[in-house]
Amino acid sequence: MNRQPAVAGAFYPADPKQLHAMLDQYLTDAETAAKVPKAIIVPHAGYIYSGPIAASAYIRLKKAHDRITRVVLIGPSHRVAFKGLAVSGAQYFVTPLGAIPVDQAAVQAITQLPFVGYGEQAHTSEHSLEVHLPFLQEMLDDFTIVPIVAGDATPGQVGQVLDALWGGEETLIVISSDLSHYHDYATAQRLDKATSQRIENLQYDALSFESACGRVPVSGLLKVAQEKSLTVKTIDLRNSGDTAGDKSRVVGYGAYVID
Template identity: 65%
Template sequence: MNNIRQPAVAGLFYPDKPDILKSMISDYLHQVAPVNEAPQAIIVPHAGYIYSGEIAASAYARLQSRRNSIKRVVVLGPSHKVSFAGLALSHAEAFRTPIGDIPVDTEAIASIIHFPFVGYSDQAHLYEHSLEVQLPFLQMTLDAFKLLPIVVGDCPAEQIEQVLELFYGADDTLIVISSDLSHFHDYATAQRLDKETSEKIEHLDYQHLDYGSACGLAPVSGLMALAKKKSLQIATIDLRNSGDTAGDKSRVVGYGAYVIN
């Protein structure tokens, strides 16, 4: 493969040495109590691993029983670097991490490119960390799989829901939504705000979330819209912030992990 999306935040958000990276993720996963029922979709944070890795692991550890069956992962995360409308695909044939290359699912791309709000933007993917930080976790919890990576710009929940509905519920598919929660409040304020946000997520009340609630508001709302349409339940399995993990409590970022079984 010649066209490979290179890692942009290896050595910054997570270790760039394969052995150290694998060991770190394994440690996070082993801290999670076993759960037999594997999710169809998860919402996980995307900060540096020392801040949010434990919270992300609480969802990824639940994939064990689907490790061999998941062959496609649809990952949606917000754009931090580029402003645009709709959903952005990549021309890359594979996405690289220190652990190895993940092939892009061209069949999945072909199934959504007809939507008028879906297009290509390699620039949106070039430096975007919201998708990248999920990939080593997926490599450590699944066997061979293909990737449908989507960076989300300004896009209504109902449009994102149309895309997710094409993939949700397939035995061979996992949906991953990448989002942090509140940003840069004091510890107590963040706890209150993130609890309120989690309650809205659980009640599928996406119309009353705002960008102060979650940086991945659009993809989270799209999953909530799908859950509402299909009468599904989203459960909170972990809710902490950087003050609980590796940060100062005067100015924290919130992290939640959620699953649809």
């Protein structure tokens, strides 16, 4: 069983050449850095809105294109309500750029946790994981993914999954989240700046769904970062008013790294 793309042609181009060209442009425009992150928090909107912000984090994987061989990807559920975390029985996740194998051993290992189960319905139409896959295909060589959709789960539960899959330099953690939704430009800037400060201060219990739609997976990562004495840095903070033009009703996007 393969998980087919649900938002190709909507959130990003369905044509492989157009998709590659768009990604290449975003990544060319982004500033790189010497250090390869262990974990990133990146937005998941349509590429014209959040693609440039996501690219600011993904470009930092360049030096590890042949070293990172597994990506643990956790994003929020937008369409299906459930408790815990949902994995998929799919063998591959497919995008216009090709098929990415799922790390079956890792999936089976975390299903031993009582709050992790198979939930195909949560994965079928979910865009919060899918939009990151072409970026990963553009930046990495051969890799597998551990795709996880987060429902109603605690920071501790997400943290247990991350601890189990943390691995070494071969494993990248990707957390998918947008920030504030549908405020005017100035209000969004103020709210998103405050949220970014909470993220940098590892205040995982101070985030609300109004501040970040991926609050559940973000909070879990911040809890683990606190326990491991790691630091989170904001590398990009913009909103759809900066990228797509309309400033009257915007969605906020941030990119963050744990080196």
